Amino acid sequence: MEKRVTFGRWTIGILFAVPQLLLIFTFFYWPAGQAVYWSLTLQQPWGGGNIWVGLDNFRSILSNADYWNSITASLVFAATSTGLAMVIALVLAALTDRQLAGSWLYRVVLIWPYGIAAPALAMAFRFILAPEAGFMAVVNKVWPGFWDPGLDGADAMASVIIAFSWKYVGYNFIFFLAAFQAIPRSLIEAAAMDGSGVIRRFRDIQFPLITPTIFFLLVINITESFQDSFGIVDIMTAGGPANATNLMVYKIYSDGFKGLDYSGAAAQSIILMLLIIALTIVQFRFIERRVHYR
Amino acid sequence: MTIIKRGLAALAAGALSTALAVPAFAEPVKFDFWFGLSGDLARVVDTLCKNFNASQKDYEVVCTSQGNYDATLQNTIAAFRAGKQPTVVQVYDVGTATMMLSGAYKPADKLMEENGYKIDYSDYFPGIARYYATSKGEMLSFPFNSSTALMYWNKDAFAKIGKTEAPKTWEDVGADLKALKDAGYDCPMAINISANESWQLMEQFSAIHNQPIATKNNGYDGLDARLEVNKTKFVQYVTDLKKWYDAGLIKIKSKDLGQDMVQAFATGTCQLILTSVGDHGTVGRTQKEGMNWDVAELPVYAGTERKNSLVGGASLWVLSGKSDAEYKGAAAFLNFIHDPKTALFWSTNTGYIPVAKSGFDFMKSNGFYDKAPYKGREVAIASLTASEPTEITRGIRLGNFTQIRAEFGTQMQAIFANKVSVQEGLDTLVKNGDAILERFQQTYPGKTLP
Numbered sequence: 001m002e003k004r005v006t007f008g009r010w011t012i013g014i015l016f017a018v019p020q021l022l023l024i025f026t027f028f029y030w031p032a033g034q035a036v037y038w039s040l041t042l043q044q045p046w047g048g049g050n051i052w053v054g055l056d057n058f059r060s061i062l063s064n065a066d067y068w069n070s071i072t073a074s075l076v077f078a079a080t081s082t083g084l085a086m087v088i089a090l091v092l093a094a095l096t097d098r099q100l101a102g103s104w105l106y107r108v109v110l111i112w113p114y115g116i117a118a119p120a121l122a123m124a125f126r127f128i129l130a131p132e133a134g135f136m137a138v139v140n141k142v143w144p145g146f147w148d149p150g151l152d153g154a155d156a157m158a159s160v161i162i163a164f165s166w167k168y169v170g171y172n173f174i175f176f177l178a179a180f181q182a183i184p185r186s187l188i189e190a191a192a193m194d195g196s197g198v199i200r201r202f203r204d205i206q207f208p209l210i211t212p213t214i215f216f217l218l219v220i221n222i223t224e225s226f227q228d229s230f231g232i233v234d235i236m237t238a239g240g241p242a243n244a245t246n247l248m249v250y251k252i253y254s255d256g257f258k259g260l261d262y263s264g265a266a267a268q269s270i271i272l273m274l275l276i277i278a279l280t281i282v283q284f285r286f287i288e289r290r291v292h293y294r
Numbered sequence: 295m296t297i298i299k300r301g302l303a304a305l306a307a308g309a310l311s312t313a314l315a316v317p318a319f320a321e322p323v324k325f326d327f328w329f330g331l332s333g334d335l336a337r338v339v340d341t342l343c344k345n346f347n348a349s350q351k352d353y354e355v356v357c358t359s360q361g362n363y364d365a366t367l368q369n370t371i372a373a374f375r376a377g378k379q380p381t382v383v384q385v386y387d388v389g390t391a392t393m394m395l396s397g398a399y400k401p402a403d404k405l406m407e408e409n410g411y412k413i414d415y416s417d418y419f420p421g422i423a424r425y426y427a428t429s430k431g432e433m434l435s436f437p438f439n440s441s442t443a444l445m446y447w448n449k450d451a452f453a454k455i456g457k458t459e460a461p462k463t464w465e466d467v468g469a470d471l472k473a474l475k476d477a478g479y480d481c482p483m484a485i486n487i488s489a490n491e492s493w494q495l496m497e498q499f500s501a502i503h504n505q506p507i508a509t510k511n512n513g514y515d516g517l518d519a520r521l522e523v524n525k526t527k528f529v530q531y532v533t534d535l536k537k538w539y540d541a542g543l544i545k546i547k548s549k550d551l552g553q554d555m556v557q558a559f560a561t562g563t564c565q566l567i568l569t570s571v572g573d574h575g576t577v578g579r580t581q582k583e584g585m586n587w588d589v590a591e592l593p594v595y596a597g598t599e600r601k602n603s604l605v606g607g608a609s610l611w612v613l614s615g616k617s618d619a620e621y622k623g624a625a626a627f628l629n630f631i632h633d634p635k636t637a638l639f640w641s642t643n644t645g646y647i648p649v650a651k652s653g654f655d656f657m658k659s660n661g662f663y664d665k666a667p668y669k670g671r672e673v674a675i676a677s678l679t680a681s682e683p684t685e686i687t688r689g690i691r692l693g694n695f696t697q698i699r700a701e702f703g704t705q706m707q708a709i710f711a712n713k714v715s716v717q718e719g720l721d722t723l724v725k726n727g728d729a730i731l732e733r734f735q736q737t738y739p740g741k742t743l744p
Contacts, residue, residue: 042737046396047375051739060733066726132552150551151711237550239700240488241707257368259697260392261733 032273038266045260057267066243067251067268071275074226074248077161081229082221084165086214089172094202096173097180107177114170118231125163126236149237153244156237160245163232164225172217179213180206211291219283226276248272322347322354325620326380327627330366330608331439332359338643345639346630353623355382363389363608364696370613374398379613381620382627384438386608388695390426391513393611394434395693395738400612400621402628403433409625413632417650421602421678425689426609428744429514435609436628437649439640441572442603442674443494445593449586451479451565460590464534467566467593471543474565484547484555484564485535487710489696489703493606494568494592495535496528496702501604501687502594502680503527508731513691517735517743521698521727524720527595533716536709546710559587568592570606571674572645578667589670591677601687603677607646638662647674691743693734698727 039057041050061067092110096103113121127134129149136147149156183206191201230249233239239246239254246254249272256265329339336359343357360366363386373379385393393399406413415423415433422437447460455473467483474482485491500507505526510519523529538544545564547555556573558564560580574589581587594600610631612624630636637653638660640646648654654675657663663672681687692698701723709719 042733044395044737045371045392046398048395048397051736053736060729064729126550130550130552134552137552150546150548151707153711238488240703242711242713243704254700255697258364258700259694259730260367260371261694261697261737263737264733 035266035269038263039270041263043262043266045262050263053263057263058271061264061267061271066246069243070246070248070251073157073244073246077157077164077229077245077247078222078225081161081164081168081225082218084161085168085172085221086217088165089169089176090214092169093173093176093180094206096177098198110173111170113167114174116167118167118228119235121167122163122232122235125159125166125232129159129162129236149241151241153241156241156245160229160232160236163236164229167232168221168224172221175213175217176210179210183209208292212293215283215288215291218287219280222279222283223276226272248275322352323619323623324354324356325382325616325623325627327355327357327382327384328360328366328370328380329357329384330360330363330386331384332361335439335644338640341643342631342636342640345636346627349630350626353626355623355627367392374613374615377615379615381613381616381624383611383613384608385435385611387425387606388690388692388699390435390609390689391691391693391695391743394428394691394744395741398614399434400614400616401432401434402436402610402612405612405621405625406628409622411625411629413629417652419605419649419651419654419675419678420683421687422605422649424683425605430744432744434744435611436631437605438608438610438631439644439646440605440607440649441570441646442605442678443498443568443592444571444574444589444673444677445591446559446567446569446573446577446587446589448559448562448565449588450562451477453586460588461593462590463596464531464593465596468534468538468543471538471566472541475541475543479565481545481547481558481564483538483544483566484558485539485544485568486546486548486555487703487706488548489699491706492699492702494570495531495706496523497690498568498592498603499531500526500528502592502601503598504601504684504686506686507690508692511685512689513693514685514688514743517693517731517738517741519692520731521724524717524724529716529720530595532706532709532720536716539710560585570645571647571671572607574671575645575667589673591673591680599681601681602679602683604687604689605678641671642668645671647671647678692731693738694730697730701726701730 040052040054042053042057043050092106096106096110129136129147131137131140131147131149140147147155149159187205188201191205196204226247227249229247230253233245233247233250234253237245239250248268252265252268252272255261255268327343329336331339339357339359343355347354358380360369363384366383367385367389370379370383370385379398403413403415418437422440423433426435426437427433445460449458451474452458452460452470454477455470457470461467461470471482485495487495497507499505500523505528506512507523508519508521510516513519535544539546545558547553547558547564553561553563555564555567556569556576557580559567560577560582562582562585571589577587591600592603610628612621612628616624632650634648634650634653634656637648637650638657641648641653641657642662648657658672662668705714705719705723708714708722709716714722
């Protein structure tokens with residue numbers, strides 16, 4: 001009798017989980033499984049048939065110098081834009097949290113950039129950073145040839161990093177501000193009465209208390225910088241000049257959709273997925289140790 | 295009063311007759327047409343579709359823009375795999391090889407024959423027809439919007455250096471650019487070096503000079519064709535362009551930098567550009583007030599026997615898996631587009647050229663080319679028909695050519711940024727391009743181009 005009851009509970013549990021499991025299966029495991037299958041075959045784009053090639057797709061990608069260049073570019077992009085977006089957002093949030101004059105305005109305004117769609121944002125930055133029109137034209141007047149994202153890969157990379165960071169400063173800002181405001185005022189006031197200055201209070205009280213948020217944003221920012229950079233790259237540089245901004249996710253798009261090489265693109269997305277998983281594991285394994293959850 | 299009464303009576307009669315007439319006709323058969331043009335050009339296509347629907351009662355074409363050529367092909371493939379493909383689709387020139395191997399089409403010539411339309415295929419300009427025809431000359435798709443590359447030159451600027459004619463050879467271009475620079479023009483010539491400019495810089499140049507882009511007659515004779523632009527006259531051309539760029543005679547203009555080359559020419563900033571005849575209308579509409587300019591055929595190197603330039607643009611494919619009624623509609627639609635009167639409408643409202651001799655003659659007899667703003671566009675026909683197409687100037691039939699164009703952009707950028715020498719850059723272009731071609735060949739084992 002006891003057995004029957006347990007059995008009944010088990011089915012009910014499964015029944016409750018089924019809708020969720022179905023969703024996860026349909027929108028995650030199924031496409032991911034399909035991508036794995038495609039990466040092991042050569043697909044004809046029109047669906048006329050495919051041939052099994054085993055790991056050939058991976059071999060040809062990993063032996064391609066352009067692909068390694070793309071990985072390097074992605075890592076540089078991820079590290080720089082995550083660093084920029086987080087440090088700037090942290091400083092802005094810390095200042096807003098101090099209730100300086102007008103901080104209510106910043107609290108609203110600084111969130112906006114995240115609400116702007118990547119292509120629209122990229123269009124705006126393309127204009128702002130255009131060497132012959134816009135803001136950078138003024139700089140180029142003073143130092144001719146200083147800024148040339150059309151031919152200088154470093155300048156082009158800087159452009160997409162600036163645009164991406166600008167968007168994520170808004171996102172990070174919300175979380176940092178919320179984290180700061182969750183710190184009991186009494187702690188900070190007590191420290192202030194003991195004579196510690198703004199910087200000291202930040203270093204010894206606020207910063208340690210918001211490490212869980214910092215860690216969360218670090219993981220999110222790195223993951224997003226691998227995935228969400230596509231729209232900005234497409235509008236601003238299209239991967240150029242000379243592949244300098246051909247990030248992994250953009251290369252997947254251009255090989256797969258423009259080049260109709262579905263198998264090669266599938267193999268690349270498997271590699272990208274493994275890379276992100278590995279990076280996330282590393283972060284949890286080594287950085288999370290230094291996070292203090294209450 | 296009587297007039298009003300009569301008017302009312304006429305209206306009532308009209309309303310009655312429509313009410314009676316409607317049930318007599320069957321619902322028109324609807325079919326889809328997807329195309330890749332946007333903006334002004336999309337509106338012209340919409341008008342074209344309306345005209346077709348108004349011209350007869352049996353069929354109704356539903357025209358949908360997919361934004362651009364790439365997206366049209368991608369969306370069509372996705373729709374085809376889901377069994378929801380349009381009946382007619384516009385596919386750009388370089389997608390021809392992919393389409394031919396897709397097995398997803400109904401040959402246009404067969405379609406017309408089955409539905410009783412007689413199309414005189416010799417009426418097409420050979421330079422246009424051969425680009426889209428199989429190696430045996432069958433027309434699997436219908437040429438639609440067509441253009442070719444021309445040189446746009448600023449007459450006022452050239453007058454300052456004592457020239458009344460456009461340079462005919464690249465040697466002259468070099469001398470003229472120098473003279474323009476010395477006369478105080480900051481930007482004698484504008485180019486861009488992205489994937490898009492593969493068309494005028496590499497493809498058109500090679501055709502006019504009768505230089506191959508790939509072995510096997512540019513791919514017409516087999517999927518095992520491989521690139522060879524690193525050992526043709528093209529090497530000298532890139533070397534010269536780079537030399538002129540280094541000397542400040544050529545400036546790079548692109549949208550990313552602030553101004554694309556058509557704008558740069560229209561505003562009088564740059565004095566010479568190479569671009570499509572399709573931009574003829576844009577330059578005319580946006581030019582600086584009072585600026586004198588004209589178009590000419592692309593220059594050749596001295597001592598070259600000029601061949602025909604290549605057609606650019608797109609053709610209309612009819613996809614498989616549709617009903618007979620839809621195919622009848624598609625055939626009627628293609629027949630409508632082939633009509634010389636449609637050619638006149640199409641070329642007047644866009645910068646594209648007529649694809650058939652009958653259309654061209656009809657337009658000429660209507661005095662289309664005699665006056666501004668259309669005067670000059672006949673140069674495009676002259677360029678396309680400069681010679682009977684050779685085995686090499688028929689066109690380019692290479693798989694995944696879009697990716698090869700992207701590789702062209704990448705390597706040109708590396709060359710112009712002094713990262714690699716001209717020869718190194720072109721060698722890499724060939725090496726990477728060959729990898730793309732090899733992959734395409736492996737994807738279609740045992741298949742051959744029709």
